[in-house]
Amino acid sequence: MANDFTSYAWLVPLFPLLAFLVLIAAGRQLREAGAYISIVAMLASFVLALLIFFERLGHTTDYTWNQLKWLTIGDFQLNMGFEVTNLNALMLVIVTLVSLLVNIYSKGYMHGDERVNVFFSYIQLFSFAMLGLVISVNVLELYIFWELVGVCSFLLVGFWYFKPEARAAAKKAFIVTRVGDVGLFLGMLLLFWYMPGHSLDFSAIHNAFSQGKIDPSIATWIAILVFVGAMGKSGQFPLHTWLPDAMEGPTPISALIHAATMVAAGVYLVARTMDIFQASPDAMLVVAYVGGFTAIFAATIGTAQNDIKRVLAYSTVSQLGYMMMALGLGAATAGIFHLFTHAFFKALLFLGAGSVIHAVHTQDIREMGGLAGKMKITAWTFAIGALALSGIVPLSGFWSKDAILSAAFEHNQLLFWVGLIAAFFTAFYMARLFFLVFAGKPRSDAHAHESPAPFTFPLVVLAVLAVIAGFVFTPFNGWLGHWLGDHAEAETANWTVMILSTLAGLLGIGLGYVMYGKNSVSRDIVAGNAPWLYTLVYRKYYIDELYDVVFVRGLRLIGKAFELFDIYIVDGIVRLCSAAVVGIGRLGLRLQNGQVQTYGLATLLGLLILALALAGRRFFHLG
Amino acid sequence: MSITPYLTLAAILFCIGLYGALSKKNAIIVLLSIELMLNAVNLNLIAFAKYGPKPGLAGQIFSLFNITVAAAEVAVGIAILINLYRNRGTTDVTDMDTMKR
Numbered sequence: 001m002a003n004d005f006t007s008y009a010w011l012v013p014l015f016p017l018l019a020f021l022v023l024i025a026a027g028r029q030l031r032e033a034g035a036y037i038s039i040v041a042m043l044a045s046f047v048l049a050l051l052i053f054f055e056r057l058g059h060t061t062d063y064t065w066n067q068l069k070w071l072t073i074g075d076f077q078l079n080m081g082f083e084v085t086n087l088n089a090l091m092l093v094i095v096t097l098v099s100l101l102v103n104i105y106s107k108g109y110m111h112g113d114e115r116v117n118v119f120f121s122y123i124q125l126f127s128f129a130m131l132g133l134v135i136s137v138n139v140l141e142l143y144i145f146w147e148l149v150g151v152c153s154f155l156l157v158g159f160w161y162f163k164p165e166a167r168a169a170a171k172k173a174f175i176v177t178r179v180g181d182v183g184l185f186l187g188m189l190l191l192f193w194y195m196p197g198h199s200l201d202f203s204a205i206h207n208a209f210s211q212g213k214i215d216p217s218i219a220t221w222i223a224i225l226v227f228v229g230a231m232g233k234s235g236q237f238p239l240h241t242w243l244p245d246a247m248e249g250p251t252p253i254s255a256l257i258h259a260a261t262m263v264a265a266g267v268y269l270v271a272r273t274m275d276i277f278q279a280s281p282d283a284m285l286v287v288a289y290v291g292g293f294t295a296i297f298a299a300t301i302g303t304a305q306n307d308i309k310r311v312l313a314y315s316t317v318s319q320l321g322y323m324m325m326a327l328g329l330g331a332a333t334a335g336i337f338h339l340f341t342h343a344f345f346k347a348l349l350f351l352g353a354g355s356v357i358h359a360v361h362t363q364d365i366r367e368m369g370g371l372a373g374k375m376k377i378t379a380w381t382f383a384i385g386a387l388a389l390s391g392i393v394p395l396s397g398f399w400s401k402d403a404i405l406s407a408a409f410e411h412n413q414l415l416f417w418v419g420l421i422a423a424f425f426t427a428f429y430m431a432r433l434f435f436l437v438f439a440g441k442p443r444s445d446a447h448a449h450e451s452p453a454p455f456t457f458p459l460v461v462l463a464v465l466a467v468i469a470g471f472v473f474t475p476f477n478g479w480l481g482h483w484l485g486d487h488a489e490a491e492t493a494n495w496t497v498m499i500l501s502t503l504a505g506l507l508g509i510g511l512g513y514v515m516y517g518k519n520s521v522s523r524d525i526v527a528g529n530a531p532w533l534y535t536l537v538y539r540k541y542y543i544d545e546l547y548d549v550v551f552v553r554g555l556r557l558i559g560k561a562f563e564l565f566d567i568y569i570v571d572g573i574v575r576l577c578s579a580a581v582v583g584i585g586r587l588g589l590r591l592q593n594g595q596v597q598t599y600g601l602a603t604l605l606g607l608l609i610l611a612l613a614l615a616g617r618r619f620f621h622l623g
Numbered sequence: 624m625s626i627t628p629y630l631t632l633a634a635i636l637f638c639i640g641l642y643g644a645l646s647k648k649n650a651i652i653v654l655l656s657i658e659l660m661l662n663a664v665n666l667n668l669i670a671f672a673k674y675g676p677k678p679g680l681a682g683q684i685f686s687l688f689n690i691t692v693a694a695a696e697v698a699v700g701i702a703i704l705i706n707l708y709r710n711r712g713t714t715d716v717t718d719m720d721t722m723k724r
Binding site for chain 2: 593594595597600601604
């Protein structure tokens, strides 16, 4: 089959880059047009990505172009380029689609903000970097884009920089992910060192590791280090703390970057370098257990948060944990499938939350309530997203979660139960969120009304996708798995898993309903009977406090010592130099006073010294 | 007759002139001091021409030239001073510090 569109895949990231350049060059003059330029650029990318996707449907061979010479060291040459595999094509569609919808949504959400075009330019830069990351041909290229999306995340989390919380959150996001990036960088160095021919290309990595050319212990190290990078980006425990704080950014950003695309980059990275992980069972186990622990850990925190976006953020962390767990269990298709469905329903939930925040001007769910009657579209779409997330048949979340849980059921019973309990908590906190926000009576005087069309259009599109996206990979239809080239996974209907996961979901929703919908069970049942447990969960297991004591204080102390060294020693030397120069200058100034008599005196003294030197030469024989 | 008294007198005259040129505030006196130094030099020239190791007329003629040039120099100097006095209203050399700027 032809590669008519695939060979132009490099154009996909280029449209947002062009839009970014236009916006950054002429942002202020453009005013309203900025949003339209962004939307058109993203639409172009989306259409091209879709064409590539359809062209790829019959393909299984990868398309690679890497003729751009990047650097030559001796015999070693590093080429850049782009690569389109079926996984990449799927990611291109997810990223461009969510980005397009978020652009449309932002036009409504950011309306009236005076830096709206700066906002759009950042989104375009992010889309460029994310799409570039997806089609990267080697690890170094991926790393460059990896850092670039990190910068965009930093800029957008801190977009409202006049809020101190936003500034702190932006810094935290940057620093915590940097810890992971160091891991990825070290992994890349190791990879460079041990790969045959020092090649960093993904295809070469695939060949080397799948043929067992790399020592398994080295493979374990590389895999763990790459996974550390993925942990930072994808908010896996213990580097998850930045993601909930990143909710200080504008809500469309939370939907785009911190739910659907950038945080999934870690999952994508692990899936892309799956061969390294498969060469090392230990690394797979680490990935699976970190993912499983993150899934249940973040899900429990989500049950006790009161900020609508923070609940969703912890939910994101938990779902990313699911994906990692799937990858760690060797079920790459299940993990990518969950990434695919999660991108839609979590973006939907965040955009719905943004619509609610836009209407009631608060993020505290205890102050909301009874919004279902006033915001029908938001409520319905949010309900669809919540049900999909909770894993209710036949919405997309059910199928992807089921794929992960049945993989766990086959390979690791412990992780299966962890995942099941996490699914229960997920359903519970989503029910809590939904009933507190949309059901019952209003708890504040805000006059809420339905948001305008730029809000509701993306919501409806995403809601439709959240319903239907699951049917590409069900126990009765393994198309996605075959297409992604994962032949090992013969998906069979596992009724035990299906029934158990549905039960967990329904149980969670039911408990949420009786506690927050009907109020027949007291909400304070946990907080009243075991206050320590409630506080522990409410304070997010004191992880932030722990980091503060262990890392932040210690580093501050070292920083203080260096600061003192800087102030007194380094600055002291600098000041000494400047004082000496200033002193000489003063002396010169006193000589150059314009008084001809002073000049005369200086000349006389000079003459005397000269005469003395001439006379003295006779006695001292100095030359 | 030895050369020493002439040279001593010239040295004393030169030192007085140098002191005056470097320390006096009044520009006229500074100018006069410079003339003193010039005359000390003339005295030396003549003394060496007469009692030096190679007596001759050259030193005496040179001193005549010197006197002429000094006269011209004084004329120019006085003219500058008068103009300065007209412009600035002072003959104090400490006020004449425009070279600083």
